[in-house]
Amino acid sequence: MFQAYTIKDIAKALGLSTSTVSRALNGSYEIGNETKKLVLEYAEKINYRPNPIALSLKDQKSHSLGVVVAEVANTYFSQAINGIESIAYNRGYHVIITQTHESAARESANVQHLLSRHVDGLLVSLSSETTDLTQYKYLHEKGFPIVFFDRVAADIDTHKVTADNYKGSFEATEHLINSGFMQIAHLTNSANLMISQKRLEGYKDALEKHNVCYRPELIKHCNHGGMIQEEVEEAIKELLNLDERPDAIFIASDRLTTSCMAILKKFKVKVPEDIAISGFTNSDVAELFDPPLTVVRQPAFQIGQIATEMLIKVIESKYPVTEFVTETLDTVLIKRASSEKV
Amino acid sequence: MFQAYTIKDIAKALGLSTSTVSRALNGSYEIGNETKKLVLEYAEKINYRPNPIALSLKDQKSHSLGVVVAEVANTYFSQAINGIESIAYNRGYHVIITQTHESAARESANVQHLLSRHVDGLLVSLSSETTDLTQYKYLHEKGFPIVFFDRVAADIDTHKVTADNYKGSFEATEHLINSGFMQIAHLTNSANLMISQKRLEGYKDALEKHNVCYRPELIKHCNHGGMIQEEVEEAIKELLNLDERPDAIFIASDRLTTSCMAILKKFKVKVPEDIAISGFTNSDVAELFDPPLTVVRQPAFQIGQIATEMLIKVIESKYPVTEFVTETLDTVLIKRASSEKV
């Protein structure tokens, strides 16, 4: 079995006390230069690594961050996680990722699991099913560090990081209108999510600005965020069967966008001839789709980075943090063939 | 600041000793039923969680697994990681993911980082640049648990899990031949990787079986596995500029496949009219591409699962493990329009 070296091994080998070794290793000025050199060289030779668990036990920190997301196999989240890890790594934290698969029960279990692992803080993006925020409220009140990103909790006053969902949505809808589409459906995630609400608002306001009539029957919520194929298929079927069929769909979620494309293909509905498409997605192959997809892209990587920086700052704060901010980052609209009038 | 409860808090509150509390919590039979009940109820009430760090320090295990992959934003790896986490989670381990971005230096630094975190074992998929395996050899000799998956180390005798790269490659190449393509180029990853060698073999043998002449100039290695756009572009340019231009390309890596599609699109080369394509990729949107992509799909999720099971078995083994196995899983060929003769 593999056995790592400890400070004791060094002390024994060199005939010193463990504290001397510890001090030498940490560069204390009260250690003689020869001793210091001796220790450092020997430590280097045996490839000594301090045991992070012992350190954690001592300073009462696990040096780990818990992450709660819907799914890693979602381009938005995988990019955000990349951002999270890039910061965490440099700051000496590791990251424990958990997936809700859009289930509130699973989310709650994940949070419990992360707490049982004594993570130092939580980076949370709510599941589409979540409405009960008491567990977060409780933790937050107890002073436990939590930062929400993307799918944030409306009524908890913590740090939050999101894209400018309203604006992203407004621009995408306006672009469809400017391209000549008038009956724009909106396929979106659960109404529980604040991002869904913001995106719906942006959509509505764009319609209003251009005097396009708002038709409630064109709004379809998929409460499982595209996880359940049948749900999306049903929603699209309903849209296609309307007397006044939409000529475009604006889709408000990463997973839903690709699902929608697959279903339209299955139904042999031509894009953009029969129906134009634009949607939120961070996929980097959207350009290769048939047709190339018009997308609203979020700065997922930076969102992950900023959220992590905020969280670590709270964790390492000497005093209880009481002032919280919400950061909002711009989205980018990339226009491609899927939203061109033919 | 947030402060979790300890066994001491319970002992104090209940006027017991810490050892009694510990035993009660662990269901020891030598504790009176009333005491046990008292402790359990109080623990429940205050939502007590044992400190995993203290436990880790005690039993000399970090209960964490180190993972080394090229990139998480690669469908193959993100699925494999999903498989890894699904097993690790259930077995009480957490997973620390590091990315090499196909750099050997980075890979080495990642391994050092993971060791400094005292991970209990390593799940490794080599970078395309890696040739020096001494660090793995050293660790393996010292009895440190390592399992390789996907990009395995040829000359280290440990557990290994891969797809049947030879067969996957053979079938894909044969399918192109059967579809009527005769000049099949092979765009592949660094020749350092055993998977590249196996896939090249499968390709060659399929040609030979069907009496198709093997042309070395049709083999293009991208040593950075599609990380560097220019490299792939250059390789494809060379293929297109050949006097006898290939009529198909068989691509041997996830990242390269999408890169190649993007570049052909940029060069306005029509697929499959000008050049047919089939490639290794685990993308679940390959069907939505223009044209829908013929792919070799690997059971990435299971590969991750099996590798993790093997690793945990080695970690938890009471005796040094000396017998190692290599598991090989079948690939699936999914035929779509990108490989149809027109």
Added chain:
DNA sequence: ATGAAAGCGCTAACAT
């Protein structure tokens, strides 16, 4: 049936 104390690896307060 319960308590006292040692020990896991490390740091830091307290000797000397």
Added chain:
DNA sequence: ATGTTAGCGCTTTCAT
């Protein structure tokens, strides 16, 4: 300049 020791949370051996 270096050594001794306590303590972080928990389990476990040894007492009682």
